[in-house]
Amino acid sequence: MAESSELNFVEGTPSVVIDKVSMTYKTTSRSRDEAAPSPSTWRMLKPNVGRTTAVSVTALKELSLVVEHGESVGIIGRNGSGKSTLLKVVGGQIPPTSGAVYATSTPVMLGVNAALIPGLSGDQNIILGCLAMGMNRRQIDAKYAAIVELSGLEEAIHMPMKSYSAGMGSRLRFAIAAAIDPEILIIDEALNTGDAQFKDRTRKRMLELLGQAGTVFLVSHSMSTILDLCNRAIWIDQGELLADGAPADVVKWYRLFTQRLADGDRVGALKIRRRMVHDLHVADVSDRNSLRRTKA
Structure with missing residues (x-):
């Protein structure tokens, strides 16, 4: 759960501090031999709980960020990269495996999955x-x-x-x-809902929310949405923070990375990934009085 502090809500001061947060899930997996193709389709489908083993899946590697009031942070990355997990940790929906999240007020998740009652009007x-x-x-x-x-x-x-x-x-x-x-707003793919006319109305409302909220976290696969609505972007891949900076710069490298992968150029994609890690500036949250971003 995000911990609330007593910082003044002044633009340019920290709103959310993510301090060395990581997230590891425990799950089960069948052994390699059991998962291998079998001459019998029915044998493959037959449950065999006794031969499963416990495994750990890292959704987020150790990650630190300082987000200030007045910032709208777009979070991009491939499917399964840890974007939604990060939002759930920031929003207090799940506790991190290690590290902590500090916030000036309770973050509010804006989504389209509210549980309503179908029988009611x-x-x-x-x-x-x-x-x-x-x-x-x-x-x-x-x-x-x-x-x-x-x-x-x-x-x-x-x-x-x-x-x-x-x-x-x-x-x-x-x-x-x-x-x-809310003072701190979390949006997970909400802008991808509905037809073109509805998207125009949602975009207008989202701009109003962005103007009212002190801090916004926005996950979207639409790069145009990130460029339009965010003044900062972070790129997460395989649970690791690769880039943090101006949306135009981060989106440019992300598009180049995904294009390399689409072309089958994994070596080229790996070079881009390594460059991002080398050039990354990370948050120094050891001094809670200054909370400055410093070079890794």
Whole structure:
């Protein structure tokens, strides 16, 4: 869980400090012999729990960051690189295996997966979802019209949510989640929801949230979204921090890296990765009074 401190909320001062955080999961794996192809398909599918072994999977290697008030940090990387794990650690959803996260206020995750009740109407789910996020009835009344407008559901807002299409349900969940105005905002792929018209409305709302939140963490596979909405970007690959800097620079090297991999040039991709590690500036969080970023 992120620990709250008493720092003043002044732009240019630390908002979130990630101090040597790592994350390792414990899971099971079948032995190499058992996992090998067998002449019998049925034998391959037959459960054999007794021959599994415990293994450790490193989702995040030791990572340190200092994020200041007023920064919007885009997090990029390939699937399985540890981006969502980092957000969950920062948001306090999972404890890190080692290290700690310090924050000036409780980080709030903005997502589209809020658990609503399909049998209730859209307007009833707005009330339910907002109450679940800690809003009171006065706050809900003040936000209700804006939520309906953002969802674009119009008269359908009074119909049962189970009658909605997948897109309609996603739009409602996003509109509810976007009703909050947190000091530290965490966004995991929320902007990839809905059709083109809805994306225009969500982008406008996201710009408003970015202006209101002191600090924003944004994970997206859309490089244009990172370039448009972030003033800082970090690149994570295989749980390791590779780059931290201006979005245009980080995105340029990331695109070059992924292009090398797409072309089958693993040697070229490895050279880029090594260069990123060599040039990386890491956060020095040993002095909590200064919290300056220094050369590795």
